[in-house]
Amino acid sequence: MTKKELLREIKEQVLDLNESPLYKERVANGAFPVIGEGDHDAKIMFIGEAPGANEAKRGRPFCGTAGKVLDWCLQEVGIERESTYITNIIKDRPPNNRDPYPDEIELYAPFLDRQINIIKPETISPLGRFSAAYILTKFGLEKDILPITQMHGKVFFAKTNYGDIKIVPLLHPAAAVHNPHQKETLLQGFKSIK
């Protein structure tokens, strides 16, 4: 199957994921799961936490206020958003944007694992503590997990079944929405990706 077909298969499976505790709410709200978007051959993959209200309404990752911060950082460092792939660990919106539960991460993470294997990014940048912890653990680096403020912008090296990759955890852009100091810190982290 082509990358496009493999990614479409993920979309169809998430659409039908009625064993998810978040499925019922999605259907009741007429909302969408957010699978991810961008270049299927992207060298950089950004992994957020979970869709917010805007994202669930439109089925697109980072298209609300946190997305504006992400777009600003990308523009400042000269990375085209379209050349990257942007997704989340959790594909459906948790009510009131609460933190994801461990069983939700367990349920949705296999879809993310498949996306990584399809896209084969050279750099994975988890945004925020949940995706950073998940990705570092997945690649055997759990001993390196620290508070996200201490891992932010650091480069970790890992091996995948398709080759060596770099992992660059960053602060979650939502943390910088109303905080110019955090926005500047976030931008510094993007410079280490560049």
Ligand code: URA
């Ligand atoms: N926050 C996230 O973690 N992901 C999104 O897609 C939007 C906001």
